[in-house]
Amino acid sequence: MTNQLTQCFQEMLPAIETEMKVVLQADGRSEDDLFGMMHYHMGWADEQFQPVQIKSGKRIRPVLCLLTCAAAGGDWQQALPAAAAVEILHNFSLIHDDIEDASPTRRGRTTLWQIWGMELAINCGDAMFALAHLALNRLIDRGVDAAIVVQAHRRFGETCVRLTQGQHADMSFEKRDRVSVDEYIEMITGKTAILLSHCAELGALVAGCDDETVVNYATFGRDLGLAFQVIDDILGIWGDEALTGKSAATDITTKKKTLPVLYGLGQDEVLRQLYQQSTANEAFVQQVVERLDQCGARDFATAKASTYSHSANHHLEATNPAGPAALALQQLTAMLLNRDF
Amino acid sequence: MTNQLTQCFQEMLPAIETEMKVVLQADGRSEDDLFGMMHYHMGWADEQFQPVQIKSGKRIRPVLCLLTCAAAGGDWQQALPAAAAVEILHNFSLIHDDIEDASPTRRGRTTLWQIWGMELAINCGDAMFALAHLALNRLIDRGVDAAIVVQAHRRFGETCVRLTQGQHADMSFEKRDRVSVDEYIEMITGKTAILLSHCAELGALVAGCDDETVVNYATFGRDLGLAFQVIDDILGIWGDEALTGKSAATDITTKKKTLPVLYGLGQDEVLRQLYQQSTANEAFVQQVVERLDQCGARDFATAKASTYSHSANHHLEATNPAGPAALALQQLTAMLLNRDF
Numbered sequence: 001m002t003n004q005l006t007q008c009f010q011e012m013l014p015a016i017e018t019e020m021k022v023v024l025q026a027d028g029r030s031e032d033d034l035f036g037m038m039h040y041h042m043g044w045a046d047e048q049f050q051p052v053q054i055k056s057g058k059r060i061r062p063v064l065c066l067l068t069c070a071a072a073g074g075d076w077q078q079a080l081p082a083a084a085a086v087e088i089l090h091n092f093s094l095i096h097d098d099i100e101d102a103s104p105t106r107r108g109r110t111t112l113w114q115i116w117g118m119e120l121a122i123n124c125g126d127a128m129f130a131l132a133h134l135a136l137n138r139l140i141d142r143g144v145d146a147a148i149v150v151q152a153h154r155r156f157g158e159t160c161v162r163l164t165q166g167q168h169a170d171m172s173f174e175k176r177d178r179v180s181v182d183e184y185i186e187m188i189t190g191k192t193a194i195l196l197s198h199c200a201e202l203g204a205l206v207a208g209c210d211d212e213t214v215v216n217y218a219t220f221g222r223d224l225g226l227a228f229q230v231i232d233d234i235l236g237i238w239g240d241e242a243l244t245g246k247s248a249a250t251d252i253t254t255k256k257k258t259l260p261v262l263y264g265l266g267q268d269e270v271l272r273q274l275y276q277q278s279t280a281n282e283a284f285v286q287q288v289v290e291r292l293d294q295c296g297a298r299d300f301a302t303a304k305a306s307t308y309s310h311s312a313n314h315h316l317e318a319t320n321p322a323g324p325a326a327l328a329l330q331q332l333t334a335m336l337l338n339r340d341f
Numbered sequence: 342m343t344n345q346l347t348q349c350f351q352e353m354l355p356a357i358e359t360e361m362k363v364v365l366q367a368d369g370r371s372e373d374d375l376f377g378m379m380h381y382h383m384g385w386a387d388e389q390f391q392p393v394q395i396k397s398g399k400r401i402r403p404v405l406c407l408l409t410c411a412a413a414g415g416d417w418q419q420a421l422p423a424a425a426a427v428e429i430l431h432n433f434s435l436i437h438d439d440i441e442d443a444s445p446t447r448r449g450r451t452t453l454w455q456i457w458g459m460e461l462a463i464n465c466g467d468a469m470f471a472l473a474h475l476a477l478n479r480l481i482d483r484g485v486d487a488a489i490v491v492q493a494h495r496r497f498g499e500t501c502v503r504l505t506q507g508q509h510a511d512m513s514f515e516k517r518d519r520v521s522v523d524e525y526i527e528m529i530t531g532k533t534a535i536l537l538s539h540c541a542e543l544g545a546l547v548a549g550c551d552d553e554t555v556v557n558y559a560t561f562g563r564d565l566g567l568a569f570q571v572i573d574d575i576l577g578i579w580g581d582e583a584l585t586g587k588s589a590a591t592d593i594t595t596k597k598k599t600l601p602v603l604y605g606l607g608q609d610e611v612l613r614q615l616y617q618q619s620t621a622n623e624a625f626v627q628q629v630v631e632r633l634d635q636c637g638a639r640d641f642a643t644a645k646a647s648t649y650s651h652s653a654n655h656h657l658e659a660t661n662p663a664g665p666a667a668l669a670l671q672q673l674t675a676m677l678l679n680r681d682f
Contacts, residue, residue, distance in 0.1 A: 032506070033509065033513070034505065034506055034509040096463055096464065096467060099460075099463060100459075100460040100463060100464065118441075118459075119440075119441040119512055120509065120512060120513075122437055122440060122441060122463055123437065123441065123505050123508050123509055123512070124505075124509075125467075126437060126466075126470065126501075126504075126505045126508075127501075127502055127505035127506070127509075129467065129470055129471075129501075130470075130498050130501030130502045130504075130505065131498070131502060133474055133494065133497075133498045133501070134495065134498035134499065134502070137491065137494050137495045137498060140491050140495075145487075146486075146487035146488045146490070146491050147487045149487070149491050149494075150478065150481050150487050150490050150491060150494075153474070153478050153490075153491075153494050154475065154478045154481075156474075157471050157472070157474045157475040157478060158475065160467075160468075160470075160471030160474070161468055161471045161472060161475070163467075163471075164375065164464050164465075164467045164468035164471065165373070165375055165468070167464050167467075168374065168375045168461065168464055168465075168468075171460055171461060171464070172374070172461075
């Protein structure tokens with residue numbers, strides 16, 4: 001991380017953690033099992049609800065929210081309730097995603113539903129979803145104008161609906177043979193990009209920006225998210241194992257329908273047959289990667305990533321971000337996008 | 342139903358349905374599967390998402406909200422977003438409850454998770470939860486003051502958390518041998534009473550009542566809910582089959598831990614042994630009911646119901662409700678509480 005960004009992270013992370021702990025009653029107020037399960041999920045407690053310190057998530061989303069607020073001329077401390085809200089929302093969605101995907105582990109730890117059962121885990125996610133809304137409501141306690149808080153609640157709720165639409169599409173795609181590139185972009189907009197968009201949007205709303213600036217920040221966040229996801233898709237096939245930590249072509253081994261694959265399936269009949277008939281052994285992986293290269297899937301995805309990346313930077317510039325936070329925001333964008341591919 | 346109440350229901354029900362249909366995009370705006378699942382759950386569509394008219398829920402909660410608003414001197418039409426919000430919230434909770442309880446049917450129809458699978462149903466519930474918050478947010482569009490909308494959002498979120506606490510307790514109690522009467526009352530407060538409390542509270546908030554009146558309405562709703570639940574518990578053991586539609590002593594056959602049973606288990610060692618050892622055959626049911634009568638469980642529960650019922654009426658009177666809505670509110674209370682027991 002570059003200097004300015006590191007400094008912002010160091011300043012903001014403890015404040016975000018404190019705000020979330022107050023909302024999730026991890027400040028000693030609650031010894032309730034239901035809250036204990038949330039504390040476990042957040043990396044603040046072990047299975048016996050005893051305090052632990054575990055590396056839990058990178059908190060990119062709340063930091064994006066606070067940096068946007070500051071770059072837009074606001075006081076980032078005032079946006080802390082919004083930052084806590086998006087991170088709690090993100091964590092709620094992970095609890096339910098893990099159940100829906102039957103994932104046994106998350107960040108190297110056993111998932112909630114594996115320990116306490118699916119029933120209690122669904123309900124724990126619901127509690128956390130409700131608490132995300134309550135986190136946002138605390139904007140009023142920081143002196144944010146009531147009309148802005150109401151607007152923030154509306155956009156937060158609309159974002160939640162988009163998240164569930166993305167998740168619905170993702171689960172539905174697994175059962176379908178053909179998914180178009182446009183449908184895929186719509187799905188990852190809901191699953192990934194919309195929440196990053198909302199982080200920037202909330203920061204701008206709290207800073208009191210005019211509508212045009214708020215929309216520019218929201219578009220910046222969305223295209224940043226889309227670029228990030230498409231780059232992730234490219235790295236999942238052509239990434240350097242040493243850099244990504246994943247084995248090369250891992251998304252081919254799992255037959256995951258990412259952007260390059262979907263593009264390829266739309267172009268190449270041989271590839272379609274391969275995906276329908278073959279088991280995913282080493283020969284399969286080699287053949288698939290070859291055909292993807294030949295049909296231009298890598299070039300297509302790289303061009304897409306580049307378009308989104310440029311659009312993100314363009315919309316960020318259009319907001320005329322100011323001060324050290326602006327620099328940190330540019331550095332965060334660069335860090336998320338300039339990965340090796 | 343008595344005359345005034347019938348008239349209010351006839352006037353309010355179509356308005357509630359219209360408001361909910363706009364929020365849940367059942368007004369022709371969406372042909373999305375995710376929304377189709379919600380329309381099925383609400384009784385507006387069949388499994389193929391074709392429009393149907395099915396008797397779906399009694400809508401007691403939203404009517405309570407609107408009647409409170411009117412009785413407190415407000416315009417009930419202004420409270421429609423709040424009424425829609427509580428009914429959508431209630432319906433969301435049913436989707437997740439049905440998964441958690443593995444219930445195959447609800448209101449005589451196959452449950453959502455049975456048709457579309459547990460994964461999509463969890464996510465559909467989440468969408469509906471988000472939409473309940475968005476329903477509430479529409480108060481601002483009806484001219485309700487922004488500060489009141491923010492306050493409504495806070496109390497709505499806190500109510501959601503209490504609901505999940507009630508559900509957590511309910512699921513946990515099933516695995517425990519002993520549950521105290523106080524723990525049980527706390528659980529049914531979360532599962533049942535808190536939402537009725539919130540219906541009345543929201544109505545009063547929209548009407549612009551002072552804090553004391555809002556608290557009186559909230560307490561009225563809570564104790565109405567507690568009285569209703571305890572009466573339900575009594576009817577589950579001693580109810581007249583012809584009146585309740587359930588077979589007599591149905592809660593004994595299923596070994597359900599309701600208030601009279603928990604009281605009895607706390608008093609009577611023989612009853613404890615019966616519950617631990619015996620299968621629930623006819624002789625078991627007869628023995629249990631005898632011992633419950635002997636140890637005073639029926640009297641205890643009847644006294645509790647009476648206390649909550651009086652408290653509900655007392656707090657309603659303390660608000661000085663006015664006009665035809667006040668009469669309808671009293672009639673609704675009487676209808677819910679004066680059941681045969």
